[in-house]
Amino acid sequence: MTTDDWVSAAQSALRAGTRSRSFTAENPTAAVGNGGRTSSVLGPGRKGRPCITLPAGETVTLANAAGAGEIRHIWCTVTNHTGAVGFVLRDLILRMYWDGSDTPAVEVPLGDFFCNGNGQRSLVTSALIVVAPTSGMNAYFQMPFSDGARITIENQHPVDVDGFFYQIDYLEHERAEVVGDLRFHAEFRRENPTAHAQDYTLLDGVIGRGVFLGSSLTIVALERYWWGEGEMKFFLDGDTDFPTICGTGTEDYYGGAWAFQDRLSNEFEPEVLTYSAPYVGYPTYVTRDESKQAVYATAMAPVHGMYRWHVPDPIFFHSDLRVTLQQIGQVGPDLVERADDVSSVAYWYQDTPSGSGRPLPARPQRTPR
Structure with a gap:
């Protein structure tokens, strides 16, 4: 969006009476003139409640908006470990409900x-x-609603999680x-391990x-050699055995090439190159476990994380949608079927x-192994 486009949209919103609101720990109802009123040792209105505690086994409402509006930005941060066994970023469940529905349109572990x-934490710049x-998590998805919105977070970690900071900014129409x-919809899935010769289903x-807006994908490589020859397939509007859109390989779909590796520097031990771009x-x-679950930092099965946003190249569907990924690798010149630990989040808009x-998936089925 250019500056002119932004100003034009802002002028239209002002003429329509749009107002800005924000849910925070200090203003959990996003009430007018009620931000930053709590007291601290410095006195009234001096950062008295910047964060909340998420009690074990309980669900906390982060936002509850009435009427019509549109969430534009979510920011939060939290520790990724406690003294208890478990992974906080997989144990906190984010849910979003639109227009009074009792069935969440978004149900995804917070980290994913x-x-x-x-x-695990990773820096993402998209x-x-x-x-x-350090772990300042931001989402800029546009999330419209016509008759109310509710966002909750459930703590399935074995103990209370202290220090959950958040801010949810939205427009009130x-x-x-x-x-x-x-x-807006988002759905988490995981298969550990996947089945040989059967495509992994993202959606x-x-x-x-x-x-379809995009996806994030995590692969823990449980077998040796290259894992990413599988093609992403989009079955649109009545497609059955074969899709309308089919890619050329996993790393290709997520914008990379040649196994994300620089073979020019060292043919036998090529450097793996990570990157983070807008789309x-x-x-x-x-490749090493340095979490609090490990007594010592130790070698582990390689973990690969990717994302792609179909903003400049949207994938429209008019009656139905299915998205799958082949589990294919390569050994020497030969393609092979693989079975790995695969998890994903699909993001899309639907009527x-x-x-x-x-x-x-229940906590034992989500827990990294």
């Missing part, structure tokens, strides 16, 4: 939603997700018709009209406020 899969030092009928069961990225490559109701 922000392209930090496998319970157009829609930014994870800045006077008229519901300005937001249209498409609603299926989507019936209706909408646009594509491979920000995560980890319904409700999610599919597909059960979120």
Whole structure:
């Protein structure tokens, strides 16, 4: 968007009576003139409640907006470990509900939603997700609603999680018709391990009209050699055995090439190159476990994390959508079927406020191994 486009949109919003609001720990209802009022040792209105505690086993409401509006920015941060066994970024579950629906349109572990899969932190610098030092997690998805919005976070970690900081910025509209009928959705999936010769499914069961926005993918390589020859496939509007859109390989789909490796510097031990760009990225490559779960930092199966946003190249569907990824690798010149630990988040817009109701994998099925 150019500056002229931004100013034009701002002028239109002002004429329509749009107002800016924000949910925070200090102003949990986003009430007018109620920000930063709590007291600290410095006195009233001096940063008295910048964060909250997430009690173990409980769900906390972060935002509850009435009427029509549009969430434009979410920022939060939290530790990625405690003294308890577990991975905080996989144990905190983010849910979003639109227009009074009881079925969440978004149900994703917190870290995975922000392209930090496998319970690990990574820096991400993209157009829609930014994870800045140290674990400042930002989302810039536009999330419209016509009749209320609710955002919650559930703590499935074994103990309380202290120091959860957050800010949710949204626009409050006077008229519901300005937001249209498409609603933001996101869904987490994991298979550990995947099945040989069976494609991994990122998304299926989507019936209706909408646009696929993108995905984040985490692969823990459980087998030797190169893992990323699988093609991303988009089955659109009645496609059955074969998709309308099919890529050329996993690293290719996420914007890279040649196994993300620089073979010119060392043919036998090529350097793996990570990157993070506005619409594509491979920000995560980890081969040593340095989490608090390990007594010593130790070698582990390589973890690969990727994302892609279909902003300049949207994928529209008019009746149904299914997205899959082949589990294919390469040994020497030969293609081979593989079985790895694969997890993903699919992001899309659809003409319904409700999610599919597909059960979120339980904590034991989400826990990194």
